[in-house]
Amino acid sequence: MAGTRVTVLAVRLALDVSLADVPVVGSQIPHDTASVSGLDLMVLSSSQTNPAQQQALRSLLDGAGWTGAAWPESVWKATVSVGATLRVTNKPFTAYVALTTSKQTDTMMLSDSAGTDRDDTLLPARQAVLVAAAGTGMTGWVEVDKALGPLRVSRLGVSYRDKTVFLLLDGSLTLGGIVLETMGLGIGVRVESPYTVTATLDGLGIAFEKGPVRIAGEVLRQTPPSPDWDLLLTGGLVVSTSRISMAVVGAYAHGTNGMVSLFLFGEIDGLAIGAPPVEVLGLSGGFGYNSTVTIPAVDQIADYALVAGLTDPEKFPVGKGPLEVLKTLTTSVITPAVGEIWLAAGLHVRCFEFIDVKALLILQVGENFAVTLLGLASASFPPTGHAYAKATLQVRASYQASTGELAVLGQLTRDSYLLDPDCHLEGGFAVCTWVSPSPHAGDFVVCAGGYHPDYAKPGHYPDVPRIGFSWALGGGLSIVGECYAALTPSAFMLGARLDVDFHASVVHAWLHAQIDALIQWDPFSFEIDIGVRAGAELHIGFNPRIELGVDVTVWGPPTGGIATFHLPIISDVSVKFGASKPATLPWLDWSDFHTRVLGKQTTQVLATGGVLPEPPTPTAAAATTSPSVGEAEVKPWRVSAAGFSFISQAPTPVTTVSLVTPDGTTTPVSLHDRDPFSVRPMGTQPANATHTVTVKRNPTPAEAAAGVEPVVVDLLGGIDPWTAEAVYQDVPMSLWGPAPPSPGTRPATDTELLVGQAVGVRLTVPGPDPGDPLGPIVETVLEVDPIEVDPRPVYALSGSPDPDGPVPDRPGTVRTAIATGLLGTASTRAALDTALRKWGVAPPQPREGTLTDTAERVWSYLPYDPMTAPTRQARR
Numbered sequence: 011m012a013g014t015r016v017t018v019l020a021v022r023l024a025l026d027v028s029l030a031d032v033p034v035v036g037s038q039i040p041h042d043t044a045s046v047s048g049l050d051l052m053v054l055s056s057s058q059t060n061p062a063q064q065q066a067l068r069s070l071l072d073g074a075g076w077t078g079a080a081w082p083e084s085v086w087k088a089t090v091s092v093g094a095t096l097r098v099t100n101k102p103f104t105a106y107v108a109l110t111t112s113k114q115t116d117t118m119m120l121s122d123s124a125g126t127d128r129d130d131t132l133l134p135a136r137q138a139v140l141v142a143a144a145g146t147g148m149t150g151w152v153e154v155d156k157a158l159g160p161l162r163v164s165r166l167g168v169s170y171r172d173k174t175v176f177l178l179l180d181g182s183l184t185l186g187g188i189v190l191e192t193m194g195l196g197i198g199v200r201v202e203s204p205y206t207v208t209a210t211l212d213g214l215g216i217a218f219e220k221g222p223v224r225i226a227g228e229v230l231r232q233t234p235p236s237p238d239w240d241l242l243l244t245g246g247l248v249v250s251t252s253r254i255s256m257a258v259v260g261a262y263a264h265g266t267n268g269m270v271s272l273f274l275f276g277e278i279d280g281l282a283i284g285a286p287p288v289e290v291l292g293l294s295g296g297f298g299y300n301s302t303v304t305i306p307a308v309d310q311i312a313d314y315a316l317v318a319g320l321t322d323p324e325k326f327p328v329g330k331g332p333l334e335v336l337k338t339l340t341t342s343v344i345t346p347a348v349g350e351i352w353l354a355a356g357l358h359v360r361c362f363e364f365i366d367v368k369a370l371l372i373l374q375v376g377e378n379f380a381v382t383l384l385g386l387a388s389a390s391f392p393p394t395g396h397a398y399a400k401a402t403l404q405v406r407a408s409y410q411a412s413t414g415e416l417a418v419l420g421q422l423t424r425d426s427y428l429l430d431p432d433c434h435l436e437g438g439f440a441v442c443t444w445v446s447p448s449p450h451a452g453d454f455v456v457c458a459g460g461y462h463p464d465y466a467k468p469g470h471y472p473d474v475p476r477i478g479f480s481w482a483l484g485g486g487l488s489i490v491g492e493c494y495a496a497l498t499p500s501a502f503m504l505g506a507r508l509d510v511d512f513h514a515s516v517v518h519a520w521l522h523a524q525i526d527a528l529i530q531w532d533p534f535s536f537e538i539d540i541g542v543r544a545g546a547e548l549h550i551g552f553n554p555r556i557e558l559g560v561d562v563t564v565w566g567p568p569t570g571g572i573a574t575f576h577l578p579i580i581s582d583v584s585v586k587f588g589a590s591k592p593a594t595l596p597w598l599d600w601s602d603f604h605t606r607v608l609g610k611q612t613t614q615v616l617a618t619g620g621v622l623p624e625p626p627t628p629t630a631a632a633a634t635t636s637p638s639v640g641e642a643e644v645k646p647w648r649v650s651a652a653g654f655s656f657i658s659q660a661p662t663p664v665t666t667v668s669l670v671t672p673d674g675t676t677t678p679v680s681l682h683d684r685d686p687f688s689v690r691p692m693g694t695q696p697a698n699a700t701h702t703v704t705v706k707r708n709p710t711p712a713e714a715a716a717g718v719e720p721v722v723v724d725l726l727g728g729i730d731p732w733t734a735e736a737v738y739q740d741v742p743m744s745l746w747g748p749a750p751p752s753p754g755t756r757p758a759t760d761t762e763l764l765v766g767q768a769v770g771v772r773l774t775v776p777g778p779d780p781g782d783p784l785g786p787i788v789e790t791v792l793e794v795d796p797i798e799v800d801p802r803p804v805y806a807l808s809g810s811p812d813p814d815g816p817v818p819d820r821p822g823t824v825r826t827a828i829a830t831g832l833l834g835t836a837s838t839r840a841a842l843d844t845a846l847r848k849w850g851v852a853p854p855q856p857r858e859g860t861l862t863d864t865a866e867r868v869w870s871y872l873p874y875d876p877m878t879a880p881t882r883q884a885r886r
Contacts, residue, residue: 017055018067020074022048049175049199050093052085059086092175092201094168149178149194160184167196174198176210191215193230222252235345239263239271244340254280259339263301263346271346273298275339279319279358292319292358294370302347303354303372305382308419308438311404315343316354317370317384350376364393379411401426401435414448417441419472428479437477437492444470452740453762459494462503462528468761478507486513499762500744502529519546522559531744533595533691538564543576565591595750597693607691607745611661613701618772620654621647653777657737659770660701663687663746667736667771670704672722679734684766687746695749701770725773733774741767818879825872829865836861 059067064086085091149169156163162182169176176198182191194212199205215228227247234242246259258276265271275296283290294316306314315338356370367387374380385405390397402423409416421438428435439458444450450470459477461467478492493506505526512519522543529536545557556578564571570588577583604610624645647654665686668676688695705725709718725732740763747764839861846853 014056014058016059016063016067018070019051019053020071021051045097048095050091050095052091052093054086054089057087057089092168092170094175094177149176151178151180169196169198173202174200174208176208178210187218187220189217191217191228193228224248224250232340234263235340237266239265239346242340251280254278261301261340261344265346265348269300269348271298271300271348273301273344273352275316275344275354277319277356287362289360290357291360291366292356292368294354294356294358296354298344298350298352300346300348300350301344301352302350302376303352303374304343304345305372305380305406305408306384308404308406308421309423311384311386311406312402312423314384315339316356316372317368317386319358319368347376350374364391365389377412381409383407398430399428400431412447414445414451415470416443416445417472419474421475430481430483432483433479433481435479436475438474439477440472440474442472449765450740450763452742453499455496455498455762457494457496459492459496461494461496462501462505462526464526464528465496465501465503487511499742500531500747503527516549517546518549520544530750531691533597533693534567535595535750536564536566538562540564564588567596568592595693597749598691600692603689603692608661613661613770614659615656616659617647617649617654617656620650620652620775622650624648649775651778653775655772655774657770657772658701658703659737660699662689662699663697663741663764663767663769664699664701665697665768666700667734667768668700668702669725669734669771670702670722671727672724676702677726679736679771681736681768682738682766684738684768685764687741687764687767688748690743690745690747690749693749697746701768703771703773705773730776730779732776735772735774736768737770737772738766739769740765741769816879818877820875820877822875824876824878825868828872829868832861832865832868836865 054067067086085093149167151165151167153165154163155165160183162184164180164182167178167180169178176196178194178196180193180195182189184190192211192214194210196210198208198210200208212232213228213230215226215230217226218224225248227245229243229245232242232244234240241264242261243263244259244261246257248257249255256276256278258274260274261272263271273296275294277292277294279292281291281293296316303316311317352372352374354370354372356368358366358368360366365387366389367385369383369385372380372382372384374382383406385407386402387405388402389400391399402425403420404423405418405420407418418441419438420440422436424434424436426435427433437459441456443454444452450468453468453470455471457472457474460474461471467473474494476492476494478490481489483489488511490509490511491507493504495504496502503526505524507524508522510521520543523541525538525540527536527538539561540563541559541561543557543559545555545559547553547555557576558578559576560573561576562571562573566589568589570586570590572584572586575583575585598606647656667679667681669679670676686696689697705723706720707723708714708720726734743762743764746767843853
């Protein structure tokens, strides 16, 4: 052969193995109806063969007695391939697996013929199956659909995994009304020593049907979703009668690290609980451990497995058993996820006899906390007979703590119509707001049908389709209409469009009408565009065409506009009316801006930590002092001696934040880089604002009486300096974004918020410094010092010296003095306890009585009045 030399090693093992030897169902297969007639092995020295080399190799194989071998194209792209020839009712089916390829994914192609005509050996695309599964082996199938007595063979296949070639069978066995279904049933032969034979079974199902009762259940071993999981078992059960249907599905997955994941979901439908106008038709619910639920987009809720219904034959063909339900759930809805837990509860109700509602609440806990409500509402009118209107609305309400997004979205399905099934209804709505920790906190949007064509939609705003209809009336006539409205922090917009189109033979006629309005806030301005066009065209000769139309633009304030007439033959004619478009906008001054837009807001001082509860009754000082700036009179803060913090926040963004020092100078607070801000309603850009904070210490009543004035506190100096930290906030672009250069200018930015603007400062007062800790105490320090004994003998003293010092006496009033002192101390403690209790910081009562109890028991403790003697100091 020209070019690169290619060497081929081909081995064929002739067999005559009947499928009647297959376990479980083999005994039901008649002999000589299904068998394995041969196994093939081919090894190529190169997987890069060209058509000429392939033809030469085929000729070599034919010359070696391989006439009739149907090697598919994919085998010539592999270095090692195996195959098997199966004969069913004397018709050969050949399946091949390409075990190794070069720079390509492992694939397999199947053949249903062993003939010599190479062009006819490959199955049609709809019958051939290509499979690649890393780590779990490869499987190729060929459709058979043959009945062998009570056994029906659906398909035959060959698989290779773990150095073992498997011959597989999917089929069903009918015994007395019970159908036993097998999936992936077969035997395997190891291709290296020891050449062991292994049986395999991927799934087993059972079905029973008699009259209106149908029962179907299956257990299936599926390919794990990732290499982190080594086992995935799924199962399901469907029970249905003429009225009630029930379905339960579940899955169990085992991870390579020993982790377990499972879920269970069930549904019962066909109930009739309650009475009109609301009837409960069905219930559903489930849970998952170490698994997560994929939430669908709003336009996919109608086909979402957990909402559409596990027993809906249009969504899930239960005639084939719950296997189809399981495949849908485990591949696109519920997947293993370590650390995730979910709960779900659903309800199916009918309202007013013609509104059908399905709702499902899903709670997910793990790395993210999320709550989602999915709804599907459909209605037909009239509810019986020919329906002149039908609408199905999909709704999704969700909150995600990790993104700070709270959103309610809705959208009609394509099968909604009005008057006629060809008059399709469409459209959606959205209500969204964002809170912390979202970078868009403070933003919101309310939208029905989308946005103004010239509005630069922010990226985090949802896409909402136009609300409208499209109607093909027949005879070449079609009508399309749509509308929208949206509210954002900076603008309100609305619009509508109507298109009528007619085609008949050589005639084409049309009518187009639309209106778009954009209203922007302070400074208030609006612009409305209205257009109408009508025309006709003949497709004969030179295609004569005529069109009439008018476009009107209205602006304000002051109100004015221009109308442009589109006439045939002559040029467009424009007519102005009302006031001319002003060159500048009516900017607000600071007084109007502060009153109308800011609502006369002033700087706010807000405590953020270390504030103690208020006492039960206000003190006199509370009515005379105020720690915050503004006209409202507030009570003073009762703060903890362990430290506290507060925020001083301006009603506007600021460019600098400064703290006043005792000598009258200011110290700036460090601010990070940020975009400049403007005062859009005032036309001021860029704007500058300084936030200055002064903290003063008010004198005590005694100091005030002595004429002492308040003193500015040295916040950042002294022994215990305060901590100053800038406060940042996202502010609305409608107030602090760039001012439009002229009336009618469309918003030039795709965001509604100016991010990370400085608005104030957080001051933290430090708590007391307890000093260095005592630390550990060495045990020897606490030990008793030993007394050294004098070894010399002790001699008795002789004589009795006269006593020296004062002579004690017994006055008889000592116990009374002790009791009086205790009662006085008890009274002082009671007053202190009352004061502390007002602040909620009083210590607990002693467990063993009070000083008053001790005073009353003095005469019991001291049966005799103690003797007293003057001290040395008293004697002096």
